Amino acid sequence: MFKIGAHMSTSRGFDKVPSDTVKIGGNTFQIFPHSPRMWRASLPTETQSESFKSEMVKHSLDFQSCMVHSGYLINLASPNEEVWEKSVELLSIEMKITASLGLKYLNFHPGSHLGEGVQYGIDKILRGIEIVLLENQDNEVELLLENVAAKGNHIGSRFSELATIIGKSVQPERIGITYDTCHGFDSGYDIRTSDGISRLIDEIDKSVGYGKLKMIHLNDSKYPLGAGKDRHEILGKGYIGSDEGFMEFVSNGRIREKPWLLETPGNDAEHSEEIKYIVELMNKSGGSFPS
Numbered sequence: 001m002f003k004i005g006a007h008m009s010t011s012r013g014f015d016k017v018p019s020d021t022v023k024i025g026g027n028t029f030q031i032f033p034h035s036p037r038m039w040r041a042s043l044p045t046e047t048q049s050e051s052f053k054s055e056m057v058k059h060s061l062d063f064q065s066c067m068v069h070s071g072y073l074i075n076l077a078s079p080n081e082e083v084w085e086k087s088v089e090l091l092s093i094e095m096k097i098t099a100s101l102g103l104k105y106l107n108f109h110p111g112s113h114l115g116e117g118v119q120y121g122i123d124k125i126l127r128g129i130e131i132v133l134l135e136n137q138d139n140e141v142e143l144l145l146e147n148v149a150a151k152g153n154h155i156g157s158r159f160s161e162l163a164t165i166i167g168k169s170v171q172p173e174r175i176g177i178t179y180d181t182c183h184g185f186d187s188g189y190d191i192r193t194s195d196g197i198s199r200l201i202d203e204i205d206k207s208v209g210y211g212k213l214k215m216i217h218l219n220d221s222k223y224p225l226g227a228g229k230d231r232h233e234i235l236g237k238g239y240i241g242s243d244e245g246f247m248e249f250v251s252n253g254r255i256r257e258k259p260w261l262l263e264t265p266g267n268d269a270e271h272s273e274e275i276k277y278i279v280e281l282m283n284k285s286g287g288s289f290p291s
Contacts, residue, residue, distance in 0.1 A: 002250075003065050004218070004278055005029040006262035006271040014044060014101060015051040018059040024272035025279070028065045028259045030107075030215075033097040036071040039086055041093045049100045056102070065259045067144070067178075067215050068098045070108035076128035077111030077121030077155055087111075088128045091143075092135045099139035105214055107144040107178045110156040110165065121155045122164055130170045144214055146178040149186035149230035157187040159207035166208055176212045179204070180263075181249070182219035182233070185240055188226040192245040197252050210254070218260040218278070220246075234264050235274045250278060251285035 005026030008017045014031070021029045034041035044052070056063060071094070074087040091108060098106045113121030129143065145165060150157035156165075159177075166175045179200075181191060190196035204210055220238030222231035235241055240249075249255055260278070262271050 002256045002282065003028040003062070003259040004262075004275055005066075005259070006264075006268075006275070007031070007069070008268075013051075014048060015055045017052070018055040018061050020268065021061065022059050024268050025275040026271075027061065028067075028261065029061075030067045030069050030261045030263070032071065033068050033094045033106075034071060036069075037073065038071070039073060039090055041071070041090060041097065043093075043097055044100050049102070053102050063102050064104040066103055067105045067107055067259075067261065068094065068101070068103055070094050070106060074108055075111040076108075076125040077113045078124065079114055079116045079120070084124060084128065088131050091128070092132045095132060095136045095139065095141045095143070098141045099136070104140070105142055105144050105176070107146050107215065109146050109148055109154070110162070112153045113155060114153050116153075118155060118161065121153070122161065122168075125155065125165055126168055129165070129175070133169075133171050133174055142174045142176055142214070144176050144178045146217070147180055147183050147187070149183045149228050150188070150226075151186070151228040151230060157183070159203055163207040166212065176214040177204075177208055178215040178217060179213055179258075180217035180219060181240060182217070182221045182238075182263075183230060185221045185225055186223065186228050186230055190225055191249045192240060192242075194248055194252075197248060197255065201252075201254055213258060216255070216258045216260050217263050219263050232264050234266060234270070235262070235277055246278070247281050247285060250281050 005028035007030045078084045145162050148154045148156045166172050220233035220235050220241040222233045223229040224239050
């Protein structure tokens with residue numbers, strides 16, 4: 001049994017997400033806590049939160065297998081103090097929104113140092129995380145650092161950088177990681193072969209610890225291995241994705257332990273087709289999916 005779903009719209013309300021997820025054949029999902037291109041965010045009302053939780057139970061979805069993704073504007077590594085302060089404030093609110101929905105994980109990109117250097121960026125990230133966690137001592141939400149494509153001044157394309165952030169954090173037990181297959185492929189991690197997947201798992205295990213991997217963003221790539229472009233593609237239509245490429249990845253027993261979340265181009269109908277595609281690959285490889 002494995003878990004797969006997609007990034008889902010909340011335009012009709014948080015409480016519609018569980019039923020919409022089931023309609024496309026998923027059993028997990030990812031959502032934004034607010035409009036991702038805005039600095040403004042507000043907590044759901046108690047009625048909205050309770051309605052969402054009720055729908056989660058009604059559709060038998062696991063609260064700890066679903067995830068919230070932070071807004072696009074957040075940059076905890078920014079040398080711009082105004083941007084950094086706004087990023088810290090918004091991430092803290094997002095943690096509270098995540099908690100109010102009863103969800104466990106809030107995913108975010110570590111950030112860009114904008115030319116000031118990796119160590120400078122990591123130090124800023126650590127300061128920001130410390131404030132955010134201290135402001136959220138009353139909930140059990142965990143932050144997930146997402147690996148990013150190796151381009152520009154972004155921090156987190158290598159697990160050693162993520163490991164440094166986790167290891168030096170004030171509460172490392174409240175920080176994990178999300179692995180994005182497109183970002184990883186763009187950074188040189190080839191998951192099209194069993195040897196490549198074994199090397200990936202081994203590197204995760206030796207750096208942050210495999211138990212720190214909580215979620216997987218299952219995305220194909222529009223560009224070849226190591227291109228550093230960060231352009232997601234529909235599963236099976238990009239450079240990862242012949243059947244053999246994704247077959248190796250989804251067939252791996254340790255990879256199957258983690259929830260898979262699509263962030264590919266398209267709408268719910270197209271994501272439904274991708275879920276069917278993955279289920280077919282799983283059936284071929286001897287996996288199982290709950291009916």
